[in-house]
Amino acid sequence: MTTSVSEKMLKLGTHRSTIREIFEYGRKRKMEVGQENVFDFSLGNPNVPSPREVNEEAIRLLRGAEADTVHAYSSAPGFDDVRARLADSISRRFGTSCSMEQIFMTCGAAASLTVTLKAISVPGDEVMVCAPYFPEYKIFVEGAGDRFVMIEARTEDFQLPLDRIKAAVSEKTKAMILNSPNNPCGVVYTKENIMALAEILERKEKEYGHPIYLIADEPYREIAYAGVEVPFLPLYYRNTIVCYSYSKSLSLPGERIGYILVPDTMDDPEKVMGAVAGAARVLGYVCAPTLFQKVVAACADQTSDIAIYEANKNLLYNALLQYGYSCVEPGGAFYLFPRSLEEDAYAFCEHAKKYDLLLVPGDDFGCPGHVRISYCVQTETIERALPLFRRLAQDYGVCGR
Ligand code: PLP
Numbered sequence: 051m052t053t054s055v056s057e058k059m060l061k062l063g064t065h066r067s068t069i070r071e072i073f074e075y076g077r078k079r080k081m082e083v084g085q086e087n088v089f090d091f092s093l094g095n096p097n098v099p100s101p102r103e104v105n106e107e108a109i110r111l112l113r114g115a116e117a118d119t120v121h122a123y124s125s126a127p128g129f130d131d132v133r134a135r136l137a138d139s140i141s142r143r144f145g146t147s148c149s150m151e152q153i154f155m156t157c158g159a160a161a162s163l164t165v166t167l168k169a170i171s172v173p174g175d176e177v178m179v180c181a182p183y184f185p186e187y188k189i190f191v192e193g194a195g196d197r198f199v200m201i202e203a204r205t206e207d208f209q210l211p212l213d214r215i216k217a218a219v220s221e222k223t224k225a226m227i228l229n230s231p232n233n234p235c236g237v238v239y240t241k242e243n244i245m246a247l248a249e250i251l252e253r254k255e256k257e258y259g260h261p262i263y264l265i266a267d268e269p270y271r272e273i274a275y276a277g278v279e280v281p282f283l284p285l286y287y288r289n290t291i292v293c294y295s296y297s298k299s300l301s302l303p304g305e306r307i308g309y310i311l312v313p314d315t316m317d318d319p320e321k322v323m324g325a326v327a328g329a330a331r332v333l334g335y336v337c338a339p340t341l342f343q344k345v346v347a348a349c350a351d352q353t354s355d356i357a358i359y360e361a362n363k364n365l366l367y368n369a370l371l372q373y374g375y376s377c378v379e380p381g382g383a384f385y386l387f388p389r390s391l392e393e394d395a396y397a398f399c400e401h402a403k404k405y406d407l408l409l410v411p412g413d414d415f416g417c418p419g420h421v422r423i424s425y426c427v428q429t430e431t432i433e434r435a436l437p438l439f440r441r442l443a444q445d446y447g448v449c450g451r
Contacts, residue, residue: 067185068414069093072399076408083406089435090408091423094233094384096301098354098426104300107348111341124343126327126336128155128309132347136309139350144282152314154326155338157306159269160186162293163227166265166310167194168329169322170291175224180210181416182387184233184267196224203417208237208378208387212246219254225263226251230280231270234415234422235387236363236380238274241281248287261289261317268292269308272299272353274382275360284313291322296346298383301354307342359384362425366432373440374448384426387412391446395421401445405438 066074069092076090111120127133133150140148156162167177171194179187181203191198201218204211215226228247230239239247251262266283271294274280284290295308312323330336363380370377370388377388390398395411395418402409402421412420425432 062189069185069410072408072410075403079406086434088406088408089431089438091425091427091435092408092410094298094424094426095303096298096354096384096426097428098301098356098358100301100354101349101352103349103352104302104345107345108341111344116344120341120344122340123337124155124340126330128153128338128343129340129347132343133309135347136350140311143351144285146282146284146313148311148313152312152319152323154310154312154323154330155343156308156310156330156335157338158297158303158308159267159293159295160190161306161333161335161338162295162308162310163187163190163265163267164193165326165329165333165335166291166293167191167196167225168333169325170224170263171196172224174222176220176222178215178218178223178226179416180215180226180228182208182232182234182412182420183227183416184229185414187227191227197222199223200416205417205420206378208232208235209243210239210247212243212250215247216250219250219262221258223254223258223262225265227265227267228283229267229270231274231380231382232385233270233383234385234410234412234417235378235420236383236385237378238278238280238381241279241286244281244283244286251287251289255289264290266290266292269295269298270383273356273359273384275356275363275380278381280382284311284315289316291316296342299353300346300349302342302346305339305342305345307339307346309338358429359426362427362429362432365429366423366425366436369436370439373443375439375443384424386423386425387415387417387420388423390419390421391443391448393419395419402442405442407435407438407442 072092076088080088133153137148137150176197176199177191178199180201188198201214255262264287271280292311297303312319375388392398399409399411410422
């Protein structure tokens, strides 16, 4: 008997990502030297607990009068009252006019992105992504049958490299994925930067006679630090589709809950939403987890305690600069993306393992010469890791004080 499976899927399913490799290495290493002696900065798993109200609402729902419906199917796009409540929250917070018809509940940002890409893609399409970027984008884009077009990072400040974007847009460009606050560099694109991007894309839409969608991947929208404003993209660019997730803002990555917002101000919104509904069917993402649809509706205006991430950022960022590292200051999310202290970031991360510091090479994010440090860990872990970051810098002869 010959087993025939998709070679492409087999490869994807059996080759671990570098991040997962490092995480697995950390797991084994912890068994050897003890949990507290391994400083795992590899994963973006929120360490700040969900707000108390999230668990209370889940318990209330499970114990209360609705107990017999919380495990039932909802409508394909989600419960009407949930979508209406989220639409109301969006309208209030961003000064827009959003209604439930514009919202499709999904299983987190990954599902929002794969559904959106599937919905808009036709053979021959290209999707642009600026480095540094979340590595799964390449898999999602290629999975939808599109060509992945990476635009090199502007490493001096990690804002959008507008000239390079302008040069990369072609008649085949169907969309651009934008992620702000950004994983892996934590940068928030400024309003001016976004407006300049919108101008480029609008001009190209006119030139080519078709929409170029801006797919706003927003799992970190609410994780923005003091004084930093995260522009709400539909206010700046008409053909924006928002892919939202509660994985990070409410620390619910395991519950798989988020939504797609198709604003009615875009071109042909009913057609786009219809295709989103079709793509959700094809990919099996209809009827998002019902208990957590109801929970996020009740907690739509809340977030986990962002101040903890900001304190971690300040502690680690200031110390790294003092030790001689070079790093763009994040405006949000929970990642730092300093320059590697040697050209080969893989070699640098290997060297860091000597101190049981687990970092991820920037190459995986399309940005060699950098490393990602996820600081969604206990503040005490960072405090204990600081002397090790210092010794690491000393090994390369760059350490200041
Ligand atoms: N997009 C970005 C930029 C992310 O960092 C992540 C997860 O880390 C995702 C999407 C996927 O998020 P979710 O857990 O909501 O699927």
